[in-house]
Amino acid sequence: MKIQLFQIEIIEGEVEQNESRIKALFKENLDADTEIVVIPEMWNNGYDLHHLAEKADINLTRSLPFIQGLAAKHHVDMIAGSVSNKRNDNIYNTAFAVSKTGKLLYQKDKIHLVPMLDEHLYLTGGDEVPEVFEINGIKASQIICYDLRFPEITRFPTSQGAKIIFYVAQWTTKNIDHWRTLLKARAIENCVYVIACNSVGDVNNENHVGNTYAGHSIVIDPNGNIVEEAGNQEAIITAEIDIQKVAKQQQNIPIFENLRPDVYKYAE
Numbered sequence: 001m002k003i004q005l006f007q008i009e010i011i012e013g014e015v016e017q018n019e020s021r022i023k024a025l026f027k028e029n030l031d032a033d034t035e036i037v038v039i040p041e042m043w044n045n046g047y048d049l050h051h052l053a054e055k056a057d058i059n060l061t062r063s064l065p066f067i068q069g070l071a072a073k074h075h076v077d078m079i080a081g082s083v084s085n086k087r088n089d090n091i092y093n094t095a096f097a098v099s100k101t102g103k104l105l106y107q108k109d110k111i112h113l114v115p116m117l118d119e120h121l122y123l124t125g126g127d128e129v130p131e132v133f134e135i136n137g138i139k140a141s142q143i144i145c146y147d148l149r150f151p152e153i154t155r156f157p158t159s160q161g162a163k164i165i166f167y168v169a170q171w172t173t174k175n176i177d178h179w180r181t182l183l184k185a186r187a188i189e190n191c192v193y194v195i196a197c198n199s200v201g202d203v204n205n206e207n208h209v210g211n212t213y214a215g216h217s218i219v220i221d222p223n224g225n226i227v228e229e230a231g232n233q234e235a236i237i238t239a240e241i242d243i244q245k246v247a248k249q250q251q252n253i254p255i256f257e258n259l260r261p262d263v264y265k266y267a268e
């Protein structure tokens with residue numbers, strides 16, 4: 001199965017510009033036999049957090065039809081990154097996925113808000129754990145950026161049978177080693193494919209000047225091997241994955257048979 005990741009710069013506060021860019025990439029860079037396209041976190045406004053009250057989407061009324069139109073036109077399933085999204089007087093960082101027929105396959109809010117980008121000052125965290133859903137006939141789940149640091153929330157969909165975990169991100173260069181190490185760990189500890197799409201470009205959030213988004217979008221197989229990885233500039237990753245490798249790895253290392261939730265605990 002062929003998957004493409006669009007590692008792009010998100011222009012902060014410029015929804016129309018970001019939409020036009022994504023549209024153009026579909027026209028110019030999508031391979032005819034690609035089954036799933038992945039785009040980064042917060043692709044509508046980026047981290048233009050001061051203006052989210054005016055600029056965030058409202059209950060996906062703009063972003064969802066935009067992605068549905070692209071998916072249907074290009075006949076491809078979409079891991080549609082995430083967008084800033086107003087709902088019930090709160091603003092969330094909402095991930096979603098759409099099928100090639102335009103069906104909304106999945107929608108969840110980022111749970112843990114990233115203090116290093118002041119997200120917690122402007123957004124509301126979701127309170128539902130990511131779950132498994134089916135995309136292109138394969139069980140998968142979709143997790144947003146900083147939530148990668150909390151392994152429990154990957155374990156839930158993988159224990160439900162997810163074979164691919166998609167991470168959508170605007171992860172910064174300060175912690176690029178964490179990005180690569182944690183993504184590898186999630187693949188190895190769950191024996192699944194990890195497919196992670198990051199952005200590039202400067203962080204313009206005024207409290208974080210000098211920081212940049214790190215790129216290094218990556219596809220990692222269930223044994224922790226890197227299938228494809230981008231550098232720190234805009235790039236399209238094209239990767240072929242063999243989903244049978246998940247079952248083989250889970251037979252070789254039967255972690256899901258050996259789980260002991262009756263023993264695991266947290267300190268109060």
Ligand SMILES: NC(=O)CCC(=O)C(=O)O
Pocket residue numbers: 041114116117144145146147149169170171172175178
């Ligand atoms: N957008 C994010 O959640 C950024 C997370 C990040 O950079 C990190 O180090 O964690």
